[in-house]
Each structure stands twice: as structure tokens, then as C-alpha cells.
Amino acid sequence: MSQTATSARVPLVEYLVIDDGDPYLVANECTSCGARFFDRRNACASCSGTEFTRVRVASEGELRTFTIVSFAAPGIPVPFVAGVVDCDGTSVRGNVVNTDPDPDHVRVGMPVRLTTFPIGTDRDGTEAIAFGFEPADHHTSTSTDAGSE
Amino acid sequence: MSTSDDIWILGIRMTKFGKHPDRDVVDLASEAVLGALADGGVTMKDIGVIAAGNLMNATAGIGQQLQKQVGQTGVPVYNVANACATGATALRTAIMAVKSGEVDMGLAVGVEKLSGAGLLGGGGVAKADGDTWEPSGRFGAVASTDGRIGTNTMPGVFAQIGMEYGHRYGGTTFELFARISEKNHAHSTLNPLAAYQKQFTLEEIMGDMMISYPNTRPMCSANCDGAAAAVVTNGATLARLSGEQQRRAIKVSASVLTTDPYEEACQVLPNVNTLTRNAARIAYEQAGIGPTDLDLVELHDCFATAELVHYDNLMLCDEGGAVDFFESGAPWRDGTTPVNVSGGLQSKGHPISATGIANVWEVCHHLRGEAGDRQIEGAKVGLAHVIGLGSACGVHVLERSAA
Numbered sequence: 001m002s003q004t005a006t007s008a009r010v011p012l013v014e015y016l017v018i019d020d021g022d023p024y025l026v027a028n029e030c031t032s033c034g035a036r037f038f039d040r041r042n043a044c045a046s047c048s049g050t051e052f053t054r055v056r057v058a059s060e061g062e063l064r065t066f067t068i069v070s071f072a073a074p075g076i077p078v079p080f081v082a083g084v085v086d087c088d089g090t091s092v093r094g095n096v097v098n099t100d101p102d103p104d105h106v107r108v109g110m111p112v113r114l115t116t117f118p119i120g121t122d123r124d125g126t127e128a129i130a131f132g133f134e135p136a137d138h139h140t141s142t143s144t145d146a147g148s149e
Numbered sequence: 150m151s152t153s154d155d156i157w158i159l160g161i162r163m164t165k166f167g168k169h170p171d172r173d174v175v176d177l178a179s180e181a182v183l184g185a186l187a188d189g190g191v192t193m194k195d196i197g198v199i200a201a202g203n204l205m206n207a208t209a210g211i212g213q214q215l216q217k218q219v220g221q222t223g224v225p226v227y228n229v230a231n232a233c234a235t236g237a238t239a240l241r242t243a244i245m246a247v248k249s250g251e252v253d254m255g256l257a258v259g260v261e262k263l264s265g266a267g268l269l270g271g272g273g274v275a276k277a278d279g280d281t282w283e284p285s286g287r288f289g290a291v292a293s294t295d296g297r298i299g300t301n302t303m304p305g306v307f308a309q310i311g312m313e314y315g316h317r318y319g320g321t322t323f324e325l326f327a328r329i330s331e332k333n334h335a336h337s338t339l340n341p342l343a344a345y346q347k348q349f350t351l352e353e354i355m356g357d358m359m360i361s362y363p364n365t366r367p368m369c370s371a372n373c374d375g376a377a378a379a380v381v382t383n384g385a386t387l388a389r390l391s392g393e394q395q396r397r398a399i400k401v402s403a404s405v406l407t408t409d410p411y412e413e414a415c416q417v418l419p420n421v422n423t424l425t426r427n428a429a430r431i432a433y434e435q436a437g438i439g440p441t442d443l444d445l446v447e448l449h450d451c452f453a454t455a456e457l458v459h460y461d462n463l464m465l466c467d468e469g470g471a472v473d474f475f476e477s478g479a480p481w482r483d484g485t486t487p488v489n490v491s492g493g494l495q496s497k498g499h500p501i502s503a504t505g506i507a508n509v510w511e512v513c514h515h516l517r518g519e520a521g522d523r524q525i526e527g528a529k530v531g532l533a534h535v536i537g538l539g540s541a542c543g544v545h546v547l548e549r550s551a552a
């Protein structure tokens with residue numbers, strides 16, 4: 001957790017790496033069976049092994065399923081697209097962003113890629129960075145600092 | 150008669166599902182329990198164990214509260230909670246106690262007050278974001294992830310489960326899912342205990358408020374109040390009871406509870422398929438029957454998108470054949486495998502902990518030939534299924550008495 005006084009950034013979740021070039025996701029991979037997890041582990045759900053290594057997850061994948069949420073808990077902006085992306089064999093939960101949230105623009109099987117964007121700044125001036133997946137044939141750049149939402 | 154260690158439902162009752170603003174959970178549970186005891190021709194003094202389910206207030210000891218109103222006999226109470234499978238878990242707990250030989254008769258009850266509960270899954274986890282970003286929880290999140298990294302809402306989770314099935318096998322459309330809902334709402338018009346007995350046109354369902362695509366409001370289970378209870382016993386005890394009790398008793402040919410075995414992605418999006426398929430497979434083996442023997446099925450249609458995948462998971466169709474199964478008309482009440490003739494969770498309602506006993510009640514009602522206008526003629530065997538996210542799956546196979 002290196003922090004500088006100005007323009008400090010933190011990832012929304014620990015499995016998002018933003019301070020090592022292009023942002024990417026990491027998983028805890030079981031050294032005995034290869035099962036991958038994004039949360040802090042006590043042991044492996046597949047084989048009960050207790051040794052894990054941190055591995056980089058592919059940043060491109062295929063949208064395996066999605067929903068368009070129109071009704072959510074108070075304070076959550078709607079509509080948004082929630083889905084699961086198959087990133088080269090590792091399933092990742094995330095929102096589909098940078099496209100219209102309707103069934104004409106989002107379809108199962110579409111290629112998507114990881115993107116990041118700021119979600120706010122705390123009182124110390126630290127910016128939190130979230131991730132989502134955007135259509136891989138999207139016309140805009142893959143800038144990791146989109147600047148606006 | 151059957152062997153002495155077979156399990157039988159002697160008495161069973163559900164309350165009307167819907168809004169009960171003037172009655173608390175103990176009132177509702179008492180109605181179901183007293184009804185089930187009367188239905189079975191027994192009293193609290195005959196009951197050796199109580200399993201009680203209530204999810205929204207799981208620490209309140211609903212079983213003991215109930216005893217204090219309807220009979221404190223000093224027998225053990227197991228208060229259980231297992232998400233939407235809580236009712237089935239209570240039933241299974243009572244069955245295990247009888248099966249073990251420790252008691253001759255057990256009581257299972259599930260009750261919930263849910264009217265006006267709103268959206269489940271989303272509300273409980275939303276917390277105000279802090280003044281400074283501090284990682285917390287198992288993902289080291291500095292802010293709430295609901296809505297930022299996918300959705301925690303139940304309509305959203307189950308929408309993805311249905312859409313994933315469509316991605317794998319094809320043939321699913323918004324309209325297809327809406328037509329599943331159309332079926333269940335049509336069925337509900339014959340069920341006086343359903344929370345809603347209103348027929349919807351396809352246009353009305355598709356044009357209603359979108360909750361989480363492709364699930365509109367009528368395609369979501371209805372939050373409501375209700376209770377259901379059952380008295381279970383063994384064959385040896387039943388043999389000592391009256392001919393009328395033996396004639397109306399329903400055989401529990403299979404009672405199964407499973408959780409989800411590890412598979413890739415199961416901690417990313419709940420996998421409701423494998424544990425249901427496992428439960429069904431075990432249940433068919435235990436019962437010595439196959440899916441084609443079923444005269445009716447009550448399955449956990451918490452959302453229209455969920456019903457589709459469970460046609461496949463319960464093996465009512467060939468693998469990948471759920472869309473064709475629906476298109477054939479099979480799950481309509483005049484079809485080859487009527488599904489959710491009660492109206493299902495979308496119209497009968499889903500008072501969570503009551504659901505897993507109420508769907509057993511529905512099947513028993515038909516097997517006894519007591520289902521009135523909605524009777525499936527000549528029903529001999531049926532299946533009741535529930536699933537609770539987390540996950541837990543309960544499957545019970547029920548057969549009409551030969552007596």
C-alpha cells in the first residue's frame with residue numbers, strides 16, 4: 001500500500017491491481033488443484049488445500065451471462081448491466097460498462113475487456129478505482145482513467 | 150401396508166398466503182400447526198420432536214414461541230434456517246428424527262411475515278460508504294460492491310441464471326420467460342390459498358415494470374405472509390392408527406437435502422443447477438421412480454428465469470431441452486408433467502420458510518384427491534423442490550397411500 005500525498009488511488013477491491021502498468025485482476029490460485037478465488041481464503045473450496053499463489057487473470061473474455069438491473073437497493077444508480085465474464089477459463093463477476101444498458105447493445109457471448117474508472121474521492125483526496133468490462137470492439141480508447149462517468 | 154420404517158406425512162396444512170397485517174408469526178404458525186395436527190388426527194402430546202423454520206427472525210426461537218401458544222410438552226425443538234430451503238430443512242429434520250427411531254412422530258413448521266419486505270438481497274448489505282477508503286471484508290473492498298461489481302439482488306442473480314442457460318443451449322427470449330410466468334398466473338386462478346389469483350396476458354407481463362431484465366414484476370416471486378406445517382410418522386406407528394388416517398397418509402418416498410459442490414464459477418454466480426440435479430438424482434434413486442412417473446411437480450420458481458433451468462435440473466426433460474419442454478405444453482396443468490399448478494411462487498407467493506412445506510402440501514392435496522377445482526386427476530406421485538441461495542436444495546418425492 002504505497003501512498004503519496006497527492007493523487008493517491010486505491011482499488012475498490014484488493015483483487016484489482018492498478019499500480020503496475022495496465023490494470024488487471026488477480027486471483028488466489030490453489031497450488032494443489034488450480035481453483036481460483038477472489039476473496040481472502042482460509043482454504044480451498046475444491047480440495048481443502050491451504051497453499052495459494054497470486055495469479056494474473058486474463059483481461060479479455062466473453063460475456064457468459066448478464067442482467068439489466070432496473071431496480072436495486074437505495075443509492076445504487078440504475079439501470080446497469082451486471083454479468084459474468086469468462087476470462088480465459090476464469091469466471092469474473094462485473095458490470096458491463098461503456099455501452100447502452102439495453103438488450104440491443106448487450107448480448108451473451110459478446111467479447112469484452114477489462115476497464116477501470118474512478119468512483120469517488122475521499123476526504124484525504126484519495127481516489128477509489130473500480131473496474132468493469134466494456135465491449136471489446138468498442139470505439140473509444142481503453143484509457144484506464146476515463147475521467148468522467 | 151408398507152415396511153415399518155417408511156416415512157409418512159400424516160397431517161399437513163398451509164395457511165392462506167397473502168397479507169396478514171393483524172397476525173404475527175406465532176399466529177400464522179399456530180394456525181398451520183393446529184391444522185396439521187387436526188388433519189392427522191393427533192395432538193401435541195403425540196409429537197416427539199419439533200423442527201421450526203423462520204428466516205427473517207432466525208434468532209427468535211420460533212419453535213419455543215409456538216410451543217408456548219399451542220403446547221409445551223418439553224420435547225426437543227430444532228430451530229432451523231437455510232435461506233429459501235428453510236421449510237424443506239425443517240421437514241427433513243423432523244423426518245430424520247423419525248427415521249433414526251428416536252421418535253415416532255415429528256412436527257415440522259415454517260412461517261414468514263414478508264409483506265412489504267421489498268427487494269431481497271440488495272437492502273441488507275448496502276452500507277454507507279465511509280469518509281475514507283478503508284479496505285474491509287474478504288474482498289478488501291473500500292466501498293459497497295453491490296451495483297458496482299455485479300448485483301446482489303435476487304431478481305438479478307436469477308435473471309443471470311436463466312440467461313446463462315440460454316447462452317449454453319439457445320432458444321431463450323424475454324417472451325419465453327414471460328410465458329412461463331403467464332402459465333403460473335393462469336394456474337393460480339384455481340388456488341384459493343394463493344396470494345394472487347389474477348390471470349395476466351403475455352402483454353401485461355412483458356409490459357409491467359422491469360425489475361431485472363428479463364424479469365418483470367409479475368415474473369418475480371411475491372413477498373407475502375404465510376405458514377405451513379406437517380406431521381410425519383413411521384410405518385409402524387401408522388399401522389396402529391385408523392383406516393381413515395392410513396388412507397389419507399402420504400408416503401415420503403424420498404427426502405433429500407444437498408448443497409452445491411465446488412465447481413468453477415460457483416462462488417462468482419451461484420450455481421443452482423448442480424445441487425438441484427444431485428438432489429433429484431438421489432431422490433429418484435431413493436423413491437425408485439423416474440421423472441416420467443411424476444403426475445405433478447411443484448418447483449422453486451422464485452423467478453420465471455429459475456423455473457426454466459429447473460425443468461432441466463429435475464430431469465423433466467433431456468439435458469438442454471428445457472425450452473422445448475416448455476414449448477410442448479408439458480408443464481401446463483393439462484400437459485404431460487404439470488408444473489406449479491398451485492400458481493407457484495410468482496402468484497401463490499413466497500413466505501420464505503413456509504414455501505418448502507407449502508409445496509409439499511400442494512402435492513399431498515392432489516395425491517389425496519382433495520384439490521377441488523385444480524385437482525390433477527388420478528395423481529399418484531409428485532415431487533416438491535425448493536432452493537435457497539447459499540446454497541441448499543430440498544427435494545421430496547411423495548406417493549399416494551395404497552391403503
Ligand SMILES: [Zn+2]
Nearest residue numbers: 030033044047
Ligand atoms: Zn484446491
